[in-house]
Amino acid sequence: MTGKDSYDTMSGKRDLVMKDKVVHLGLFGLGTVGGGVIELLSRKKGKDHHKFVLEKIAVKHLDKKRPVPVPLYRLTADPREILADPKIDTVVEVMGGIDPAKEIILEALKRGKNVITANKALLAQAGSEIFKQALDSGCYLGVRASNIAAYRLIESLISSPFQFEKLIGIFNGTCNYILTEMEKKGEDFSPILKKAQEIGYAEQNPSDDIDGYDTAHKLIVLLGLALGYFPPLDSLFIEGIRRISHQDIIFAKELGYRIKLLAIAKREASELEARVHPVLLPWGRGLARLDGIENGVELRDEVGVEIGMQAPGAGKYPAATAILEDLVSVARGRKLIYPQPKRYLAFKKMGEIKTKYYLRFNALDEAGVLAKISGILGDHNISIKSVLQKGENEKPPGVVPVIILTHRAREDDIQDALGKIDNLTIVRGKSLLIRVEQGIF
Amino acid sequence: MTGKDSYDTMSGKRDLVMKDKVVHLGLFGLGTVGGGVIELLSRKKGKDHHKFVLEKIAVKHLDKKRPVPVPLYRLTADPREILADPKIDTVVEVMGGIDPAKEIILEALKRGKNVITANKALLAQAGSEIFKQALDSGCYLGVRASNIAAYRLIESLISSPFQFEKLIGIFNGTCNYILTEMEKKGEDFSPILKKAQEIGYAEQNPSDDIDGYDTAHKLIVLLGLALGYFPPLDSLFIEGIRRISHQDIIFAKELGYRIKLLAIAKREASELEARVHPVLLPWGRGLARLDGIENGVELRDEVGVEIGMQAPGAGKYPAATAILEDLVSVARGRKLIYPQPKRYLAFKKMGEIKTKYYLRFNALDEAGVLAKISGILGDHNISIKSVLQKGENEKPPGVVPVIILTHRAREDDIQDALGKIDNLTIVRGKSLLIRVEQGIF
Numbered sequence: 055m056t057g058k059d060s061y062d063t064m065s066g067k068r069d070l071v072m073k074d075k076v077v078h079l080g081l082f083g084l085g086t087v088g089g090g091v092i093e094l095l096s097r098k099k100g101k102d103h104h105k106f107v108l109e110k111i112a113v114k115h116l117d118k119k120r121p122v123p124v125p126l127y128r129l130t131a132d133p134r135e136i137l138a139d140p141k142i143d144t145v146v147e148v149m150g151g152i153d154p155a156k157e158i159i160l161e162a163l164k165r166g167k168n169v170i171t172a173n174k175a176l177l178a179q180a181g182s183e184i185f186k187q188a189l190d191s192g193c194y195l196g197v198r199a200s201n202i203a204a205y206r207l208i209e210s211l212i213s214s215p216f217q218f219e220k221l222i223g224i225f226n227g228t229c230n231y232i233l234t235e236m237e238k239k240g241e242d243f244s245p246i247l248k249k250a251q252e253i254g255y256a257e258q259n260p261s262d263d264i265d266g267y268d269t270a271h272k273l274i275v276l277l278g279l280a281l282g283y284f285p286p287l288d289s290l291f292i293e294g295i296r297r298i299s300h301q302d303i304i305f306a307k308e309l310g311y312r313i314k315l316l317a318i319a320k321r322e323a324s325e326l327e328a329r330v331h332p333v334l335l336p337w338g339r340g341l342a343r344l345d346g347i348e349n350g351v352e353l354r355d356e357v358g359v360e361i362g363m364q365a366p367g368a369g370k371y372p373a374a375t376a377i378l379e380d381l382v383s384v385a386r387g388r389k390l391i392y393p394q395p396k397r398y399l400a401f402k403k404m405g406e407i408k409t410k411y412y413l414r415f416n417a418l419d420e421a422g423v424l425a426k427i428s429g430i431l432g433d434h435n436i437s438i439k440s441v442l443q444k445g446e447n448e449k450p451p452g453v454v455p456v457i458i459l460t461h462r463a464r465e466d467d468i469q470d471a472l473g474k475i476d477n478l479t480i481v482r483g484k485s486l487l488i489r490v491e492q493g494i495f
Numbered sequence: 496m497t498g499k500d501s502y503d504t505m506s507g508k509r510d511l512v513m514k515d516k517v518v519h520l521g522l523f524g525l526g527t528v529g530g531g532v533i534e535l536l537s538r539k540k541g542k543d544h545h546k547f548v549l550e551k552i553a554v555k556h557l558d559k560k561r562p563v564p565v566p567l568y569r570l571t572a573d574p575r576e577i578l579a580d581p582k583i584d585t586v587v588e589v590m591g592g593i594d595p596a597k598e599i600i601l602e603a604l605k606r607g608k609n610v611i612t613a614n615k616a617l618l619a620q621a622g623s624e625i626f627k628q629a630l631d632s633g634c635y636l637g638v639r640a641s642n643i644a645a646y647r648l649i650e651s652l653i654s655s656p657f658q659f660e661k662l663i664g665i666f667n668g669t670c671n672y673i674l675t676e677m678e679k680k681g682e683d684f685s686p687i688l689k690k691a692q693e694i695g696y697a698e699q700n701p702s703d704d705i706d707g708y709d710t711a712h713k714l715i716v717l718l719g720l721a722l723g724y725f726p727p728l729d730s731l732f733i734e735g736i737r738r739i740s741h742q743d744i745i746f747a748k749e750l751g752y753r754i755k756l757l758a759i760a761k762r763e764a765s766e767l768e769a770r771v772h773p774v775l776l777p778w779g780r781g782l783a784r785l786d787g788i789e790n791g792v793e794l795r796d797e798v799g800v801e802i803g804m805q806a807p808g809a810g811k812y813p814a815a816t817a818i819l820e821d822l823v824s825v826a827r828g829r830k831l832i833y834p835q836p837k838r839y840l841a842f843k844k845m846g847e848i849k850t851k852y853y854l855r856f857n858a859l860d861e862a863g864v865l866a867k868i869s870g871i872l873g874d875h876n877i878s879i880k881s882v883l884q885k886g887e888n889e890k891p892p893g894v895v896p897v898i899i900l901t902h903r904a905r906e907d908d909i910q911d912a913l914g915k916i917d918n919l920t921i922v923r924g925k926s927l928l929i930r931v932e933q934g935i936f
Contacts, residue, residue, distance in 0.1 A: 104656075206648075206651045206655070206800060206802045207647075207651070207802065209650050209651065209654075210647045210648070210650065210651070213650075213820075213823070213824065213827070213829075214647070214820060215545075215819060215820060215823045216816070338779065338780060339779060339780035339781070339784075339936070340780070340936060343780075357807075357812065357813075357816050358806065358807045359647060359804065359805070359806045359807075359813075359816070360804065360805040360806070361647050361648065361802070361803065361804045361805075362802065362803045362804070362936060363800065363801065363802045363803070364800070364801040364802075364936070365799065365800045365801070366798075366799045366800075371798065372798075372800075375657070375798050375800070378656060379654075379655060379656060382654065382656045383654065386654070386832070387830070388654075388830070388832070389828070389829065389830065391827070391829070495780070495781060495803060495805070495936045
C-alpha cells in the first residue's frame with residue numbers, strides 16, 4: 055500500500071461528503087464576531103466540501119458602518135424576517151445580551167432552525183431552557199463560541215461518561231492582557247486598564263471583564279455542559295483583578311509564580327467548588343504561560359485523564375472559528391449532543407475551601423511586626439511557608455510590604471486572621487490575599 | 496433561578512435519555528483489555544442511563560484462565576457465532592493482530608454491526624478500507640481505544656475543519672516506563688528492559704514497543720483521522736530507544752532536557768513530516784513531565800488552537816475506558832464521524848528535516864579532540880550551541896564522552912558529519928544523535 059493508493063481508496067467517500075447539505079444561514083448581529091464569520095465563510099479555509107449560503111443579516115441600525123462589505127439587500131432591522139423565512143435552516147446569534155437574544159433563539163428553535171450562539175451570559179442564565187427547547191425541536195444547538203478557551207473540548211466534555219474532578223481556565227482575554235501588560239510595563243492596574251480601553255482590548259465599562267463576571271459566565275456554561283444543569287451565578291464566588299498591584303506581580307515572580315485570573319471548579323464526592331478569582335500559578339507551564347489575550351483550559355476527570363486547550367484569545371477570529379466548527383457540524387448532519395443531567399452537587403461554602411495563600415500586608419517598618427502577624431496566623435492554624443520583607447522604595451515612607459506564603463489553610467481561618475491583622479496599629483490599609491492554585495499540565 | 500430549579504428543568508430530558516437503546520454486545524478477545532471492559536460494564540461508573548448486555552465472547556481457547564469471572568455459556572471459540580447472531584448489534588474487537596481481526600471487523604460491518612476496536616496495527620494498515628466499509632454499511636466505527644493518549648481528542652481531530660500544523664505524542668507506555676526507570680534507577684537500557692519484562696510492562700518480544708513500531712501505528716491512525724487517508728508505515732522514519740544510555744539521560748538533564756520516545760507529525764504547506772524517534776524535550780512541562788506508563792499528545796492547528804491530553808498509560812483501564820466511551824456513543828445513537836479526505840501531502844525526506852541535535856561522541860581523552868570534531872561540524876554548516884566534556888568514570892579508560900548541542904541543522908548535514916567524525920582515529924564506536932523537539936504546552 056502506498057500513501058497515494060490509500061488516498062484513492064478513501065476518495066470513495068467523496069460521494070458521501072458531497073451529500074452534505076447546503077446550509078442556509080441567518081445571522082443576528084454584525085459586530086466584530088459577525089464580521090469575522092462572514093469573512094471566514096467567504097474564504098476557502100476550513101470549509102472543505104461544505105456550502106454555506108448567508109441569506110439574511112439582522113442588525114439594529116441599517117445605516118451603521120460595517121466591518122465587512124455586505125450587500126444592503128441582505129440586511130434587515132427586523133429579526134422576524136429571518137425567523138419567518140422557511141429557507142433559513144440555521145441561525146447564528148452574535149448580537150449578545152439577554153434581550154432580545156433569548157426570545158430570538160427560543161423562537162428559532164421552536165421553528166425548527168438550528169442555532170449557533172456565542173452568548174455565554176445568556177447560556178449561563180438560561181442554558182437549561184435553551185437546551186431543552188433544542189432537544190424538543192430536534193435541532194442542533196452549537197455553543198462552541200461561548201467559550202473559545204475550551205471549544206475543541208466541548209464535545210468531549212458533554213459526551214464523556216466520566217465526571218470531571220478539576221477544571222481550571224483563563225477565560226477572559228481582557229484580564230489576561232492587563233495582567234501581562236502590568237508585568238511587562240511595570241505599571242499598576244489603573245494606567246494599564248486605561249491603555250487597554252484606548253486600543254479596544256477593554257470596554258468603556260470594563261466591570262463585566264475585570265470583575266470576573268464574564269469568566270464566571272463561561273465557567274457556568276462549561277459546568278452546565280458537564281453536569282447537565284447550569285449552576286446559578288450567585289452560587290459562585292467571584293472576585294476580579296482590581297486590587298492586584300504591580301508589586302504583587304513582582305513578588306509572585308520572586309516566589310516562582312505568575313498571577314492569573316482563574317476560573318476553578320472542583321468536584322469532590324457530592325460537593326462542588328466553583329469560583330473565579332486571581333491566583334498564583336507556578337511559573338513556566340500550562341496556563342501560567344499564556345500571555346496577553348490568550349485563553350486556555352485544563353481538565354482532569356475521575357479516571358485520571360487530563361485534557362487541555364489553549365487558544366489565541368479575543369478578537370473576531372477565535373469566536374468566528376468556533377462558530378465555523380459548529381456550522382460544519384450542521385453541514386455534516388451531526389445531532390445535538392445534549393448534556394446529560396447528572397446528580398445534583400451541593401456547593402461547597404467558600405469559607406470551607408482549603409488552599410495555600412499569598413498574603414500582602416503593608417506594615418510599619420519596625421521590629422516585631424513579623425512576630426505579631428505570624429502570631430495571629432499561628433493562632434488561626436495557618437502555618438507559614440515563606441516570607442518576603444521588602445524595604446526599598448517605601449510608599450508611603452515608613453511602610454513596607456510584608457509578603458507571606460502559607461501552607462494549606464482554611465479560607466474562614468484566613469479571613470478571620472486577616473480581619474485581626476488589619477486591626478493592628480502597625481498595619482496600614484487593607485491586606486491582600488491571593489489564593490495559590492496548581493496547574494494540571 | 497437556583498441550581499435546584501435548573502436541574503429540575505433539565506430533568507425534562509430524562510425521557511430522551513431513557514430512550515437510548517439497549518446495546519447488545521459481542522466481544523472478540525478476553526485478554527487484559529477485554530477483562531477491563533467486562534469489569535467496567537459491570538460497574539455503575541460512567542454508564543449513566545445506558546444499558547449494555549454482553550451476549551457472547553469469542554476466545555481462542557475455551558479452557559484458559561480468565562482475568563474476570565465469565566459464565567461459560569457466554570464463551571465461544573467460533574467467531575461466526577457472534578457474527579451470525581442478529582441480536583448482537585455491536586462488536587468490540589480486542590483480540591489484536593491482523594488476522595483474523597481484519598476479516599472479523601469487515602464482516603461485522605457488512606452485517607450492519609457497529610464496531611469498536613483497539614487495534615492500532617490493523618487500523619494503520621487497513622484504516623481506509625475499514626472506514627469505507629463502516630460508511631457503506633451506515634455503522635458506527637469506534638477507534639478511541641486505538642490511541643489512549645489521544646482518545647478524548649479524536650472527535651475534534653476528525654471533525655475540525657482546520658488542518659493540524661504540529662502533532663507530538665508519547666504513545667508507548669513501555670518505552671516511557673523504561674526511560675523513566677533508567678532515569679530513576681541510574682541503570683542502562685538492557686537491565687531495565689529485563690525488569691520491565693519480569694513485571695509485565697514489556698513483552699517477551701519487545702521489538703514492537705521499543706523499536707517504535709507501536710508508536711508509529713498510533714501516529715498513522717491519528718494522521719488517518721486528521722487527513723482522511725492513512726499513510727503507509729514505510730513513509731515514516733522510525734527509530735527506537737535501544738541506543739539510549741543512562742549517561743545520555745544524565746547529560747540531557749544537565750542541559751535542561753528529558754529524553755522521550757516521541758511521535759512527531761508536522762505539516763507545512765503541502766509537505767508532511769512524520770517520524771518516531773527519541774527526542775530531548777525541555778524539562779518540566781507538557782509531555783516532558785510524563786512518567787512511567789503515562790501517555791500524552793499535543794496538537795497545534797492552522798488557526799493557532801492548541802489541544803492536549805494526558806492519560807494514565809498501559810494496563811486494562813485506559814483502553815477499557817476508551818472503549819466504554821465509544822459504547823456510550825453507540826448507546827446515544829451517535830453517527831460515525833468519518834475522516835474527510837483532504838489534499839494528499841508529499842512526505843518530506845528525512846534528510847531534509849531541520850532541527851537541533853544532541854550529539855554524543857566517545858573520544859580519546861586528549862588535547863585537540865574538540866577542535867577536530869567541531870571543525871568537521873563547522874564544515875557541514877552545523878553550529879554548536881553548547882558542549883559538555885566529561886572526564887570522570889572513564890569506561891573504557893582513556894575514552895570520554897563529548898556532548899554537543901547544536902543549533903538548528905539539516906539532517907543530511909548531521910549524518911554526513913557524523914560519518915566523518917566516526918572515522919576519526921580519536922573517536923571510538925558509533926556516535927549517537929538525539930533530535931531536540933519543542934513541546935506545545
